[in-house]
Amino acid sequence: xxxxxxxxxxxxxxxxxxxxxxxxxxxxxxxxxxxxxxxxxxxxxxxxxxxxxxxxxxxxxxxxxxxxxxxxxxxxxxxxxxxxxxxxxxxxxxxxxxxxxxxxxxxxxxxxxxxxxxxxxxxxxxxxxxxxxxxxxxxxxxxxxxxxxxxxxxxxxxxxxxxxxxxxxxxxxxxxxxxxxxxxxxxxxxxxxxxxxxxxxxxxxxxxxxxxxxxxxxxxxxxxxxxxxxxxxxxxxxxxxxxxxxxxxxxxxxxxxx
Amino acid sequence: xxxxxxxxxxxxxxxxxxxxxxxxxxxxxxxxxxxxxxxxxxxxxxxxxxxxxxxxxxxxxxxxxxxxxxxxxxxxxxxxxxxxxxxxxxxxxxxxxxxxxxxxxxxxxxxxxxxxxxxxxxxxxxxxxxxxxxxxxxxxxxxxxxxxxxxxxxxxxxxxxxxxxxxxxxxxxxxxxxxxxxxxxxxxxxxxxxxxxxxxxxxxxxxxxxxxxxxxxxxxxxxxxxxxxxxxxxxxxxxxxxxxxxxxxxxxxxxxxxxxxxxxxxxxxxxxxxxxxxxxxxxxxxxxxxxxxxxxxxxxxxxxxxxxxxxxxxxxxxxxxxxxxxxxxxxxxxxxxxxxxxxxxxxxxxxxxxxxxxxxxxxxxxxxxxxxxxxxxxxxxxxxxxxxxxxxxxxxxxxxxxxxxxxxxxxxxxxxxxxxxxxxxxxxxxxxxxxxxxxxxxxxxxxxxxxxxxxxxxxxxxxxxxxxxxxxxxxxxxxxxxxxxxxxxxxxxxxxxxxxxxxxxxxxxxxxxxxxxxxxxxxxxxxxxxxxxxxxxxxxxxxxxxxxxxxxxxxxxxxxxxxxxxxxxxxxxxxxxxxxxxxxxxxxxxxxxxxxxxxxxxxxxxxxxxxxxxxxxxxxxxxxxxxxxxxxxxxxxxxxxxxxxxxxxxxxxxxxxxxxxxxxxxxxxxxxxxxxxxxxxxxxxxxxxxxxxxxxxxxxxxxxxxxxxxxxxxxxx
Numbered sequence: 001x002x003x004x005x006x007x008x009x010x011x012x013x014x015x016x017x018x019x020x021x022x023x024x025x026x027x028x029x030x031x032x033x034x035x036x037x038x039x040x041x042x043x044x045x046x047x048x049x050x051x052x053x054x055x056x057x058x059x060x061x062x063x064x065x066x067x068x069x070x071x072x073x074x075x076x077x078x079x080x081x082x083x084x085x086x087x088x089x090x091x092x093x094x095x096x097x098x099x100x101x102x103x104x105x106x107x108x109x110x111x112x113x114x115x116x117x118x119x120x121x122x123x124x125x126x127x128x129x130x131x132x133x134x135x136x137x138x139x140x141x142x143x144x145x146x147x148x149x150x151x152x153x154x155x156x157x158x159x160x161x162x163x164x165x166x167x168x169x170x171x172x173x174x175x176x177x178x179x180x181x182x183x184x185x186x187x188x189x190x191x192x193x194x195x196x197x198x199x200x201x202x203x204x205x206x207x208x209x210x211x212x213x214x215x216x217x218x219x220x221x222x223x224x225x226x227x228x229x230x231x232x233x234x235x236x237x238x239x240x241x242x243x244x245x246x247x248x249x250x251x252x253x254x255x256x257x258x
Numbered sequence: 259x260x261x262x263x264x265x266x267x268x269x270x271x272x273x274x275x276x277x278x279x280x281x282x283x284x285x286x287x288x289x290x291x292x293x294x295x296x297x298x299x300x301x302x303x304x305x306x307x308x309x310x311x312x313x314x315x316x317x318x319x320x321x322x323x324x325x326x327x328x329x330x331x332x333x334x335x336x337x338x339x340x341x342x343x344x345x346x347x348x349x350x351x352x353x354x355x356x357x358x359x360x361x362x363x364x365x366x367x368x369x370x371x372x373x374x375x376x377x378x379x380x381x382x383x384x385x386x387x388x389x390x391x392x393x394x395x396x397x398x399x400x401x402x403x404x405x406x407x408x409x410x411x412x413x414x415x416x417x418x419x420x421x422x423x424x425x426x427x428x429x430x431x432x433x434x435x436x437x438x439x440x441x442x443x444x445x446x447x448x449x450x451x452x453x454x455x456x457x458x459x460x461x462x463x464x465x466x467x468x469x470x471x472x473x474x475x476x477x478x479x480x481x482x483x484x485x486x487x488x489x490x491x492x493x494x495x496x497x498x499x500x501x502x503x504x505x506x507x508x509x510x511x512x513x514x515x516x517x518x519x520x521x522x523x524x525x526x527x528x529x530x531x532x533x534x535x536x537x538x539x540x541x542x543x544x545x546x547x548x549x550x551x552x553x554x555x556x557x558x559x560x561x562x563x564x565x566x567x568x569x570x571x572x573x574x575x576x577x578x579x580x581x582x583x584x585x586x587x588x589x590x591x592x593x594x595x596x597x598x599x600x601x602x603x604x605x606x607x608x609x610x611x612x613x614x615x616x617x618x619x620x621x622x623x624x625x626x627x628x629x630x631x632x633x634x635x636x637x638x639x640x641x642x643x644x645x646x647x648x649x650x651x652x653x654x655x656x657x658x659x660x661x662x663x664x665x666x667x668x669x670x671x672x673x674x675x676x677x678x679x680x681x682x683x684x685x686x687x688x689x690x691x692x693x694x695x696x697x698x699x700x701x702x703x704x705x706x707x708x709x710x711x712x713x714x715x716x717x718x719x720x721x722x723x724x725x726x727x728x729x730x731x732x733x734x735x736x737x738x739x740x741x742x743x744x745x746x747x748x749x750x751x752x753x754x755x756x757x758x759x760x761x762x763x764x765x766x767x768x769x770x771x772x773x774x775x776x777x778x779x780x781x782x783x784x785x786x787x788x789x790x791x792x793x794x795x796x797x798x799x800x801x802x803x804x805x806x807x808x809x810x811x812x813x814x815x816x817x818x819x820x821x822x823x824x825x826x827x828x829x830x831x832x833x834x835x836x837x838x839x840x841x842x843x844x845x846x847x848x849x850x851x852x853x854x855x856x857x858x859x860x861x862x863x864x865x866x867x868x869x870x871x872x873x874x875x876x877x878x879x880x881x882x883x884x885x886x887x888x889x890x891x892x893x894x895x896x897x898x899x900x901x902x903x904x905x906x907x908x909x910x911x912x913x914x915x916x917x918x919x920x921x922x923x924x925x926x927x928x929x930x931x932x933x934x935x936x937x938x939x940x941x942x943x944x945x946x947x948x949x950x951x952x953x954x955x956x957x958x959x960x961x962x963x964x965x966x967x968x969x970x971x972x973x974x975x
Contacts, residue, residue: 073857089857091850093918098843103859105840115838 002029004064004166004197005050005081011058012045019045023059023223025216027166027197032188034208035201036241037218043201046218047168050199051083052076080165084155084172092144096136099143100125100158128157132190134183149180153187166197173207185211205241209234217241309911310923312962316909317930320955324937336940337800338818340932345821346371346880348928350899351906352832353876355924358907359836360869361849361916362417362424365900366431367873370409372895373435374874375881376443376452378402379891383447383457395455395470403878410874414867432900439893453890478886480820495798503792593706594718597699601725604692693729700725821883825925828876832921845869850917905952906931909959930955 005027012020020042027033037043048054049061052070061068063079070076073083090099097118105116106124122139129136134153143151152172159167169188173181188211192198202208208215215232217224217240224240232240350367357364381398393401413431417424443452456471700722708715801818836842844865847855856862877896885891908914909930910923934952939945 074859089851089854091847091854091917093850093913094843094846098846102843102847102855105843107840114840115834116840116843118838 002064003027004029006062007059008062009059010046010049010056010061012049012054013057018221020049020056020218020221021058021223023216023218025214025223025226027199028213029165029197030192030195031213032192032198032200032211033214033216034212035199035216035218036203036205036208036237038203038241040220041203041218042221043203043218044170045221047083047170047199047201050076050081050166050168052081077164080163081168082159082162082164082166083168083170084152084159085170086172086174090143090151090155093142095140096129096143096146096154097122097125097139100128100139100154100161104162124161125157128161129153131194132157132160132187134187147180148176149183149187152176152184156187156191160191160194160196164196166199167191168199168201170201171203172200173202173204181207203241205234205238209237309918309920310926311911312959313910313923313926313930316955316959316962317926317933320930320933320937324933324941334801334803336936340929340936341822341825342819343935344925344928344932345819345825346883347899347902347906347931348825348925349821349828349876349880349883350873350903351910351924351928352829352921353873354900354903355907355910355912355919355921356832356836356845357869357873358904358912358914359849359916359919360845360866361852362866362869363428363904364413364870364873365425365428366409366413366435367428367877367903368896368898368900369432369435369439370406370874370877370896371880371884371899372891372893372897373439373881374402374406374409374878375885375891375895376439376893377405378882379452379455379885380442380446382455383452395474399470399474399882402881403875406874406878407871409877410871411867413874414870417870418863418866436897443893450893451890452893455885455889475886476820478820478882482818495795503788503790503795593699593703594721597696597701597703598721598725599696600692600699601696601729604689604696605729696725697722819887821887824879824883828879829922829925836921841865841868846917848916902931905956909956927959930959 003026007026008024010020010023011018023042023046025033025035035043035046045054049056052073052075055069055071063081068079070079070081076083091102094102098121101116101121101124106120107114108117109115125139126136132153134150134157136150143154146154156167156169172184172188176184185207188198188200192211192213200208200212213229215225215227215229215237217226217237219241227237350371354364354367378395378398381393381401382395383392409431413424413428416422416427416431420427440450443450456475700718704715704718704722707718836845844855844860844862847858847860848862848865852862881891881896884895906927907919907924908927910920910925910927912919912924931952934948934955938948938951
């Protein structure tokens with residue numbers, strides 16, 4: 001497996017505030033790297049550095065072996081790093097295929113009479129979604145009518161189709177029910193199987209553990225460790241994520257309260 | 259699967275088995291493909307989700323209403339004047355709807371039409387020392403186009419650069435234009451009416467060929483004098499088109515209930531052959547006959563023949579829905595057939611017993627109009643309410659229908675007794691009783707059918723609606739009293755229309771399963787065929803005059819002008835632009851979610867600026883149309899019309915918040931406004947009521963659009 005992204009002691013400072021410090025991890029093609037952390041752990045800062053929204057102030061960020069520092073999301077996207085944010089960058093009242101190809105519509109005809117090749121667009125969108133294991137019967141239906149999981153899969157399929165090598169998913173399961181979360185986890189695995197490096201950001205270890213190959217745990221802007229799957233169990237993961245001792249304390253207090 | 263609620267940060271540790279279960283379940287969902295809750299969206303439902311459908315239904319209702327109250331409506335004379343009024347309004351409404359879908363407003367669009375027309379006139383005018391450029395129209399028209407592009411660009415850049423709401427920015431532009439129009443007109447020609455555009459032809463310094471008036475006049479104000487186009491079989495074509503189209507639509511509804519069958523049923527071929535033979539025989543009969551009633555009969559027969567043909571086709575190639583849910587019980591069929599027969603006996607008796615003096619019969623029916631209206635309204639409202647839930651078990655429909663029917667019958671009986679003593683009275687009662695019995699039987703059939711399947715109910719209701727139309731035409735054809743004819747006709751027509759809408763709504767909002775999709779293709783074909791037939795009939799009806807009408811003096815000038823062609827052309831272009839091009843997708847995107855569009859690489863600012871420029875180019879075109887039509891423009895021309903454009907767009911289904919809408923809908927919206935403008939004076943009402951009417955239309959359109967959108971989306975979920 002080739003290594004796509006390597007991070008070494010990455011840090012980010014806003015004035016005298018340390019947003020992120022000493023983060024080290026790697027993302028391999030065909031693998032899922034999970035970034036876990038509670039609210040305020042520095043997950044957003046971490047994604048924004050990878051996606052080119054912010055630049056890191058310390059450490060080394062290597063993409064395919066060379067040191068990089070992205071100045072804009074467009075630059076990161078051109079290299080093949082695509083971020084799927086929680087708001088998904090979708091237009092809810094527009095059809096699935098229009099959303100899929102928005103900004104990069106396949107056209108035919110001679111200027112000035114160029115039109116979108118709806119058939120190709122619609123079929124491609126359907127086929128790409130099918131590769132993710134989701135059957136969109138009617139690509140004309142508005143994205144707003146899809147379920148949260150399906151919408152997520154449209155965003156993922158779109159990023160994959162437009163040549164992403166690394167896919168960053170920001171809390172894709174946080175707003176979903178159990179069943180829908182399961183569906184999204186399946187898409188994450190499907191994307192990894194197609195040779196992408198996936199960065200899966202979540203605060204739910206139960207979602208991260210079944211799909212992850214590597215786990216980066218953040219707490220208050222600091223790395224709490226970077227583990228391969230065989231180095232850690234789910235219970236340990238949960239414990240480390242919430243600061244270990246604090247959780248035990250809390251569990252104790254809760255059981256007392258009953 | 260109750261142990262984990264994601265998103266709440268729960269502390270419960272899920273064991274690996276549960277996690278595997280989640281994955282397995284996900285797998286299963288993906289493999290079986292569809293979630294069983296995903297409802298199938300049928301042909302009509304896909305139609306209903308389109309933004310312009312509400313407007314089309316509304317236009318049909320408004321049109322039917324005015325047709326019945328204003329004699330000039332529904333024939334070429336009235337249609338031409340409606341089109342004439344709607345053209346300039348519609349061109350702007352289409353452009354404005356594009357801008358509104360893109361999420362912006364242009365309040366200067368109304369004033370801009372006048373301003374750009376005035377600019378053109380001033381460019382061609384030669385006033386010696388005072389000013390005016392005295393240019394040839396060949397130069398002046400492109401020059402004013404450049405001014406228009408500049409105006410749109412200014413609006414767009416101001417909105418984008420300042421980040422202010424377009425509402426405020428274009429309000430400022432509106433006042434600037436208004437001031438300029440007045441100021442420049444007074445400064446240059448010392449008059450607030452600016453004319454005349456044909457003076458380009460009188461400019462001594464230009465030779466005749468280069469003045470351009472002769473060249474441009476037909477482009478912007480050519481006329482197709484429709485009074486030259488006489489077609490005596492017009493009403494026949496219209497009736498045949500309507501009935502055949504209606505039958506095909508009914509067949510389309512019927513077809514929805516069928517699945518493709520591998521085993522062919524030879525009975526179907528026989529029925530189909532009989533239907534086709536019947537159709538041919540009917541056409542031959544029609545060819546050899548003349549007179550209105552013979553044609554009506556022929557049209558009805560043709561409709562039956564068409565239904566039989568397609569029924570046969572269905573029988574041959576398709577089989578019924580899932581076992582256990584047959585379309586009709588025998589009971590339903592008996593009720594329905596009895597209803598149709600009773601209704602026709604009533605009509606026959608009324609015609610047979612008193613061809614000479616049926617005035618009282620018809621007055622009697624006229625007396626029924628309010629009970630009928632109330633009945634129809636109650637039924638419609640009830641059905642709308644009913645689609646909210648899906649519990650059909652405790653169906654209060656029977657109670658409601660019975661109470662309404664009893665009330666109507668009592669009212670009818672009391673009224674009828676007053677006529678008991680005369681011969682006409684007897685006839686009236688016979689007619690009324692049979693018609694009422696027929697309607698009740700059909701209602702019963704609809705109820706029985708509804709218990710079996712919603713599709714069957716839809717079919718029965720469609721048949722009832724067709725019967726209603728038959729009644730309407732009978733009454734219209736028999737009566738001599740204009741006042742009565744228009745009232746009864748309108749009531750019956752509206753009731754029938756309401757019934758049809760009810761049938762469609764109730765049938766197609768029912769949840770459907772995936773395998774229904776296969777039935778949709780043929781059904782869609784039939785529906786399209788039906789609409790085409792109705793369209794052909796309607797066009798014949800609306801474009802041509804009969805010799806009778808000419809003799810009756812309906813020859814006041816009603817001409818189709820070039821502006822209508824521009825209107826149609828621009829509507830088609832805008833629909834294409836919106837639906838089939840990259841730019842169209844971008845319009846929806848910047849209006850629907852500008853942030854997302856930008857993130858994904860859509861040039862949002864450029865798209866919006868281009869939209870403002872499209873509006874100002876449309877204003878330029880309308881300015882020229884007005885200038886060539888009127889020759890002289892007032893400095894106030896166009897001021898205040900921007901709200902009519904916005905109303906037209908909204909009535910046509912465009913969302914005020916952007917991101918959703920249709921150019922075609924805006925064109926229909928313009929037609930509705932034009933109809934109310936022409937229909938109210940046509941009905942000899944005080945035209946002061948026009949604005950109230952406009953307001954009511956706007957409100958009901960917005961509510962209806964909202965309702966349809968929510969319904970269709972919810973059902974598509």
